[in-house]
Amino acid sequence: MERVALDTSFLIDLQNERRGRGGVVGAIAFLEAHPDTELLLPSTALGEYLEGFADPSSAAAQALIAPLRVLDVTAEVARHYAAVARALRDSGQLIGTNDLWIACAARVAGIPVVTRNVAHFRRVPGLTVVAYAR
Numbered sequence: 001m002e003r004v005a006l007d008t009s010f011l012i013d014l015q016n017e018r019r020g021r022g023g024v025v026g027a028i029a030f031l032e033a034h035p036d037t038e039l040l041l042p043s044t045a046l047g048e049y050l051e052g053f054a055d056p057s058s059a060a061a062q063a064l065i066a067p068l069r070v071l072d073v074t075a076e077v078a079r080h081y082a083a084v085a086r087a088l089r090d091s092g093q094l095i096g097t098n099d100l101w102i103a104c105a106a107r108v109a110g111i112p113v114v115t116r117n118v119a120h121f122r123r124v125p126g127l128t129v130v131a132y133a134r
Contacts, residue, residue: 002036004034004111005042005106006039006041006114007102007115007121009115010027010115010116011045012049014028018064024134026134027132039067041068042106044102045102046065073105077101077104081100085100087125095120096120103127107124111128112128115131116131116132
């Protein structure tokens with residue numbers, strides 16, 4: 001894998017593993033197994049992650065995400081989101097709004113999404129989903 005988009009679950013699990021909170025679920029192991037993979041952060045995942053901090057601009061909040069390149073929501077991503085949301089809603093398979101934005105940003109960029117929430121992301125047609133959780 002040359003480039004991947006990270007779901008919010010990956011960031012949270014990585015942060016918890018580094019701090020020794022909760023069990024090891026595989027985020028650090030994923031990074032160790034893919035040292036040359038470029039990690040991109042969909043802007044929606046960035047917002048979800050930062051929401052967990054009282055001060056999103058604090059050093060603690062920025063430490064994990066500072067080296068990541070942000071994958072922005074563009075007009076093309078928005079059009080893709082609209083089409084996929086409608087199709088999933090019509091089929092009774094709609095996933096959470098933020099997950100769908102993350103998925104569509106990754107899909108338009110032509111890169112896989114790395115997530116613990118594999119079942120939801122696999123509903124998005126044409127999206128490659130990579131599981132990291134054990």
